[in-house]
Amino acid sequence: MAYVLRRLLEMVPVLLVVVVATFLLAHAVPGGPFDKDRPLPAEVKARLEAYYGLDQPLPKQLGNYVVHLAQGDLGPSLKYPGWTVREVIGSRIGVSCALGFVSLFVAVLIGVPVGVLAASRPNSWLDRVPMGFTLVGICVPSFVLGPILALVFALGLGWLPPCGWGSPEHFVLPALTLGLITAAPLARLTRGSLMEVRSLDYVRTARAKGVPPLRVWFVHALRNALLPVVTYLGPAAAGLVSGSFVVESLFDVPGMGRLFVTAIINRDVMLILGTTIVYAAALLFLNLAADLANAALNPKVARGR
Amino acid sequence: MKEPAVETLAAESGWRRFRRDRAAVWSGWFLAAIAAVCFLSPWIAPFPYMEQNLAQSAMAPSSAHWLGTDLLGRDVLSRLLQGGMISLFVGLIATAVALVLGICYGVLAAELGGRAEDLLMRGVDVVSTLPLTLVVILATVVFGQNLPMIFLAVGGVSWLTMARIIRNQTRELRGSQFVQAAESLGQSRWGVFRRHYLPNLAGTIAVCATLTVPGVMLLEAFVSFLGLGVKAPMTSWGLMIKEGSDIMEECPWLLVSPSVVFALTLLSLNFLGDGLRDAFDPRTSRK
Numbered sequence: 001m002a003y004v005l006r007r008l009l010e011m012v013p014v015l016l017v018v019v020v021a022t023f024l025l026a027h028a029v030p031g032g033p034f035d036k037d038r039p040l041p042a043e044v045k046a047r048l049e050a051y052y053g054l055d056q057p058l059p060k061q062l063g064n065y066v067v068h069l070a071q072g073d074l075g076p077s078l079k080y081p082g083w084t085v086r087e088v089i090g091s092r093i094g095v096s097c098a099l100g101f102v103s104l105f106v107a108v109l110i111g112v113p114v115g116v117l118a119a120s121r122p123n124s125w126l127d128r129v130p131m132g133f134t135l136v137g138i139c140v141p142s143f144v145l146g147p148i149l150a151l152v153f154a155l156g157l158g159w160l161p162p163c164g165w166g167s168p169e170h171f172v173l174p175a176l177t178l179g180l181i182t183a184a185p186l187a188r189l190t191r192g193s194l195m196e197v198r199s200l201d202y203v204r205t206a207r208a209k210g211v212p213p214l215r216v217w218f219v220h221a222l223r224n225a226l227l228p229v230v231t232y233l234g235p236a237a238a239g240l241v242s243g244s245f246v247v248e249s250l251f252d253v254p255g256m257g258r259l260f261v262t263a264i265i266n267r268d269v270m271l272i273l274g275t276t277i278v279y280a281a282a283l284l285f286l287n288l289a290a291d292l293a294n295a296a297l298n299p300k301v302a303r304g305r
Numbered sequence: 306m307k308e309p310a311v312e313t314l315a316a317e318s319g320w321r322r323f324r325r326d327r328a329a330v331w332s333g334w335f336l337a338a339i340a341a342v343c344f345l346s347p348w349i350a351p352f353p354y355m356e357q358n359l360a361q362s363a364m365a366p367s368s369a370h371w372l373g374t375d376l377l378g379r380d381v382l383s384r385l386l387q388g389g390m391i392s393l394f395v396g397l398i399a400t401a402v403a404l405v406l407g408i409c410y411g412v413l414a415a416e417l418g419g420r421a422e423d424l425l426m427r428g429v430d431v432v433s434t435l436p437l438t439l440v441v442i443l444a445t446v447v448f449g450q451n452l453p454m455i456f457l458a459v460g461g462v463s464w465l466t467m468a469r470i471i472r473n474q475t476r477e478l479r480g481s482q483f484v485q486a487a488e489s490l491g492q493s494r495w496g497v498f499r500r501h502y503l504p505n506l507a508g509t510i511a512v513c514a515t516l517t518v519p520g521v522m523l524l525e526a527f528v529s530f531l532g533l534g535v536k537a538p539m540t541s542w543g544l545m546i547k548e549g550s551d552i553m554e555e556c557p558w559l560l561v562s563p564s565v566v567f568a569l570t571l572l573s574l575n576f577l578g579d580g581l582r583d584a585f586d587p588r589t590s591r592k
Contacts, residue, residue: 010431014431014435018435021440022439022440022443025440025443025444025447026443028447029443029446029447135572135575136568136572138571138575139519139568139569139571139572139575140564140568141523141526141527141567141568141571143526143527143530143543143546143547143550144546144564144567144568146550147546147549147550147553147560147564148560148564150553151553151554151557151560155553155554234434235433235434238434238435238436238437241436241438242436242438242439242527245438245527245531246527246530246531249531250550260439260442261442261531261533264442264443264446264533265532272443275439276436276439276443279436279439280435280436283434283435283436284434284435287434
């Protein structure tokens, strides 16, 4: 418990650094949110900037922002008049979360069994063929796999809608793209760590004392072998985040990834900041969760604390 | 102060092991070939990569245009070579940036030791959980989407793993007898770094660098794919894949050729990196 508390406290300075860094970067982005094809009259622009507090010195703006942030207020959006950043993000985050979790689920569902299968018959074709595929999976980025899947399943076979959002079918291609990309490293990791664990003494002991082979495999070996896999889920989530930028633009999914990219293109400083902070916080929490899950699974870690 | 016999022996057996790894060797040759044609593209490309010929726009592959033409009638093969040059260039320079940062940070942490080291390494752990892609995107947009900034931004977030590995190795070296001997003979820290750390880290650094290149190239392609990296009329593989995926229904060849070349390059880099690691990393080579 004290450990969780310490980790949570540790997040505060980290997030603060993220806020300051993003704030400075976002404000340094050339071009302002009120620059349009036809320039606004100077006094209108000045009024707008005064309204949003953009005319104040940068340190003061930063200070204001942090104070508001501490109260859970992410400020107004500059490009969606009348919306606060919180509302804009709130309207998108559900979609991204759903997509993220389904993808992660797909990844684990494919990656771990493939890894186990490969490790059960090392160096046979059961090992070589899937591992060859995972190598390809690592090298084919989401923005290559996504269009190829769309080309085959949507435009070629016509089984699925090529893009859009709203019905369960729309989930399939984006989630498959993200899931397959994440499944590849998961499978390799599972295989590698199973191979390592399987040669350890305690597994040999279990086998020697007559535990049925399948039980040794799944109960004794797999539990320990999954530790690095669980730890990897944290970074995998980070990969999903960046993958979601691509996938959401490709398949026209109204999620946070696309929001971030449009925010940058629109120079919507507040929205850039808001999304970055939400992402950073989410990833920090996910990593903490992965570490905790690891501790729960690993008797060594649990006793150490 | 050289100990040639042992050193060359180790290196020689490393190379022998490497040569036995057929996938790695072939990958090496493939990469050399790709790099050669890309970097020679200003001289050997069949057409200037920017030359537009609207009369021949969106043509499927033919004998005149081996990989077809894009919507503006530009030769895809020529653009592929030019884009490859940019992508490889980013891969190499950004990796160099990451190398310098990673080595400095890792060695510094190991040298400082104690609390400072813990703090520095904890910092690396924390930073590596952050959404660094966002930072790269922001940085390239802020600093104007020009090549040097892309090198710096991409390299600036890719050194974390390197720092970790270098620090672990340096710690081991630091406790070893020959370093202690050098220290007791009064060699300066810089001397120890140059004479003992660097030569002994060289293998690790080479392996790390090879394995960093694909990640770096992926990051550049990713940012360019979102339209926030390399800018037209210049191109990179990421940007070409983006342009291809926009109109893949009508002109699939615009998507296929850059995707295939990009994926093959990344695959070879991974094979090469793994091969080098297996051959030269003392911890894995004994298996």
